[in-house]
Amino acid sequence: MGLLTGLRDSISRAADRLFAGNEPKRIGIYGPPNAGKTTLANRIARDWTGDAIGPESHIPHETRRARRKEDVEIKRNGKSVTIDIVDTPGVTTKVDYEEFLEFDMEKDDAIRRSREATEGVAEAMHWLREDVDGVIYVLDSAKDPITQVNTMLIGIIESRDLPVLIFANKIDLEDSSVQRIKSTFPQHETVPLSALEGDNMDEVYDKIAEYFG
Amino acid sequence: MAEVTEQPEPQGVQIDLISGDRMEGLTSMEKIRLILDGVHEGNIVILERGLSPDEESKLIEVTMSEINPDGFNGIEIETYPQIEAGSGSFLERLMGRTGEGKLTVIGPANRIQTLHKDEELISAFVTHR
Numbered sequence: 001m002g003l004l005t006g007l008r009d010s011i012s013r014a015a016d017r018l019f020a021g022n023e024p025k026r027i028g029i030y031g032p033p034n035a036g037k038t039t040l041a042n043r044i045a046r047d048w049t050g051d052a053i054g055p056e057s058h059i060p061h062e063t064r065r066a067r068r069k070e071d072v073e074i075k076r077n078g079k080s081v082t083i084d085i086v087d088t089p090g091v092t093t094k095v096d097y098e099e100f101l102e103f104d105m106e107k108d109d110a111i112r113r114s115r116e117a118t119e120g121v122a123e124a125m126h127w128l129r130e131d132v133d134g135v136i137y138v139l140d141s142a143k144d145p146i147t148q149v150n151t152m153l154i155g156i157i158e159s160r161d162l163p164v165l166i167f168a169n170k171i172d173l174e175d176s177s178v179q180r181i182k183s184t185f186p187q188h189e190t191v192p193l194s195a196l197e198g199d200n201m202d203e204v205y206d207k208i209a210e211y212f213g
Numbered sequence: 214m215a216e217v218t219e220q221p222e223p224q225g226v227q228i229d230l231i232s233g234d235r236m237e238g239l240t241s242m243e244k245i246r247l248i249l250d251g252v253h254e255g256n257i258v259i260l261e262r263g264l265s266p267d268e269e270s271k272l273i274e275v276t277m278s279e280i281n282p283d284g285f286n287g288i289e290i291e292t293y294p295q296i297e298a299g300s301g302s303f304l305e306r307l308m309g310r311t312g313e314g315k316l317t318v319i320g321p322a323n324r325i326q327t328l329h330k331d332e333e334l335i336s337a338f339v340t341h342r
């Protein structure tokens with residue numbers, strides 16, 4: 001991107017934000033496959049609108065299209081914030097259809113699934129550059145957060161000056177370490193939670209209201 | 214009876230080291246093409262100065278669009294920040310947060326069995342075709 005187009009883009013982005021008024025903010029839920037993004041998106045949607053966004057699964061790439069829930073109104077301390085939640089496919093740099101065969105899938109299904117997954121990841125990356133106002137970055141706190149994909153994605157999000165919250169999910173698991181995530185990304189706020197069990201959701205909604213309201 | 218000996222396929226790994234100066238004159242898409250063309254041929258591509266975050270996100274996007282079930286299944290990538298004396302903590306260096314360019318190693322996922330990074334070393338274990 002040239003210097004001038006870059007400058008023009010960032011001015012128009014700033015202007016968009018300034019004049020956005022009470023338009024719902026579009027919050028993208030990003031993170032690696034299986035971190036619990038859909039489980040979280042469903043919990044937020046169920047808590048505030050009554051219905052879910054999409055299927056959760058232990059099979060990677062269950063979410064292969066970005067799914068959106070619009071006008072989710074979150075009420076906090078007498079104030080309310082309205083967000084559009086976008087649940088995205090987990091970002092990765094490789095997809096091998098043979099991995100799906102391990103989940104008792106026919107080859108045709110596995111190939112179709114991997115094709116949809118790659119399209120979904122490409123779309124999610126595109127949106128991150130063009131179309132979201134804030135990011136919830138979900139990590140499985142029982143896993144090592146230092147991966148190339150996490151590093152790159154956080155770098156991309158920072159370079160776009162997007163507000164970001166890091167969600168350390170799956171704190172119900174024995175191997176969970178929130179501290180490991182905090183010290184890996186000390187420049188960002190980390191919120192511990194269990195999207196599955198519903199642990200610490202009060203703080204989750206406080207932070208969402210504070211960061212994206 | 215005379216043995217018919219087949220000419221063996223040339224085996225080996227090509228490594229492309231691309232200098233920062235070479236990359237500097239290219240557009241984002243040209244850089245991504247240069248990298249992915251090399252990777253499609255099975256090469257390991259090493260960038261002296263790496264890509265910008267924006268270019269990295271485009272690299273992921275284009276990589277995804279080129280994955281196909283009977284050939285290419287994506288890339289492995291690791292980066293290293295160029296270490297300037299005394300700049301940044303170990304963790305910042307490890308996470309690639311300091312300095313300008315970052316040494317970047319990219320290869321085809323189906324040929325790189327492990328791409329491992331620690332404090333001072335990226336090691337790639339590459340299989341023959």
Ligand SMILES: Nc1nc2c(ncn2[C@@H]2O[C@H](COP(=O)(O)OP(=O)(O)O)[C@@H](O)[C@H]2O)c(=O)[nH]1
Nearest residue numbers: 034035036037038039056057058170194195196
């Ligand atoms: N133990 C535990 N499991 C979770 C939690 N959140 C999600 N999971 C499980 O992790 C798997 C992947 O969840 P999903 O929401 O589909 O992940 P996504 O790929 O990031 O959308 C599923 O089996 C979920 O039930 C959590 O807080 N704790």
Ligand SMILES: [Mg+2]
Nearest residue numbers: 037038062063
């Ligand atoms: Mg999902």
